[in-house]
Amino acid sequence: MIRRAIVLFNLGGPDSPKAIQPFLNNLFSDPAIIGLPSLFRLPLAKFISKRRTGIAQEIYTHLGGKSPLLDRTLEQASALETVLRKEYPGDDVSVYVCMRYWHPMTPEVMADVISFDPDQILLLPLYPQFSTATTQSSLLDWIKTAKRKCLKIPTYSICCYATLEKLAVAQADILNRVLDGVSDKGKTRVLFSAHGLPKKIIKRGDPYQWQVEQSAQLIAEAAGLSDAKWCICYQSRVGPLKWIEPSLEQELKRAAKDGAAVVVLPVAFVSEHSETLVELDIEYKDVAERLGVTEYHRVPAVGTHPIFIEGLKEIAVSAFEQQVELRSFKELRCCPSKYDKCPSRLSGHY
Structure with missing residues (x-):
């Protein structure tokens, strides 16, 4: 076992x-x-x-005084654990949730993992697209804590799965259900909205924006959207720095000018939290109404969609089979060489 x-x-x-x-x-x-x-x-x-x-x-x-993210992530963990136990009926499988900035955080989760006494550990971010500000931060925090605790258990890490087909299919399925409810289907624009980053981070070689573009393209193809029916934009800007564009507000202004209905899909978020339930559902909806956008709809996060969970299971099974220290979901590296912050390159694989 x-x-x-x-x-x-x-x-x-x-x-x-x-x-x-x-x-x-x-x-x-x-x-x-x-x-x-x-x-x-x-x-x-x-x-x-x-x-x-x-x-x-x-x-x-607006959310009852707390974030729903832990509860939603625990639901994903439970769903993934269920399908992995069916995949490995003779083994003992346990899925843990590790948060970066609030509990349960790395030290307490690692203590639980050590108590489980596993033969193998897989670190799997719920950020499909890699960024130094998200996935890398979590991985480095785990590595530093593991060194302090002298954790020697074989550990494999997934850096990204931006082009995971089952993720795209699951998101396209939810998107098409929302599109079915739009009144003016002939003049509808899908806005793939991702959390923005300062331009200087991208210029340093962070592959996040490129990976967002790959994800959106794959979802659009899976949903049967023509190129004229969708675009990518970015939300959640804070501070004085220049951020990657176009912003979601800029695209809402363009949609209002063109008389287009809008369907917003949170392409980089797989769980509901404040940036979907408040920022998109309340704040940007108000912006859209003020600008005169004819219709504003938001696609739910992929959550525990069975196809997405099956995709995560396949990532885990492949990782345990390949036993590579750090890789993308299907190969050692998927990013073009110009993105030198790609962790596979930094880890020495390339």
């Missing part, structure tokens, strides 16, 4: 109003978010988190 542990990485979110400020402090203290020496970064993180707490409290008021 083989004991297999799968750790699902996600961002995390506050579990109570009191947790909002410490959650934000954890977020902005991460050098992947603010790339300054700790002497400057930590006081700045404390300042920013205090300043943004009021805004965040208002956001989470």
